[in-house]
Amino acid sequence: MNYIDVLCKKEFEGGVKDLKDGYRHRMLRSSGEIGEYIKKELCLSTSTDVGLLLDLCRGVKVKGMVLEVGTYYGAASIAMAMYSKMMDLGRVITIDRDMGETGDLCLDGFDLGLGEDFSMHIPGSYGVKRWSNLIYNCVRSNVGDWLIPIGCESLSALEFLNPSLRMLYVDGGHSYDVAKGDILGYGGKLVSGGLIVVDDYNEGHIGVKGAVNEVILGGEMFKDCRVEGSMVYGVKV
């Protein structure tokens, strides 16, 4: 499959048919269209260079899953899940400690734009809003079956997650210990030839910079390393 069929309200061109709540289907066929959809339709902004991330994702030749540390509102995770589903690549896991508890959701009153039958009341907690936003956006962007969100401290999730990864995107905790733990822990789950990408490699995040310098640029776990803007990437040996 070289397209992904999504639901769209805005910036619409060439949709297949009107749905009764105002959404239309739209076929997205490129990483550029996915990036535009994330920004204009889902209204997700992120410091992640989504275009570069998807270009890097396209270049990985080995098989496996993708894992992101640091979901936030899901801009990068949804983009990677849309691209992976479109290209029939592995599914995407995303981990964040602040996604909230699903048990906090109750069905009553708050309109997420899904139509009357789907109204929901969302309590004010930050985490729950993030979680429900993510689920809503996964439904719209047709990756409910491709993106696996995990609400957990990243280093704790290492105790029960053991995926075989083709790509790892580290964009979570900024302390040296957490960044190093994420790179080593999840980097160990990359197959040989898989790609690690780390964001926030800059003077504003000295913990991340120190961990990257030590393990990625100065270590033996990765080769062919490059820095582009605030992103660092390298291939697992």
Ligand SMILES: C[S@@+](CC[C@H](N)C(=O)[O-])C[C@H]1O[C@@H](n2cnc3c(N)ncnc32)[C@H](O)[C@@H]1O
């Ligand atoms: C810069 S944001 C991620 C942005 C996201 N990748 C995007 O493209 O929109 C960092 C996220 O990491 C999460 N985070 C921070 N420390 C974490 C930890 N130890 N374990 C899991 N998630 C963590 C934060 O809750 C926050 O949502």
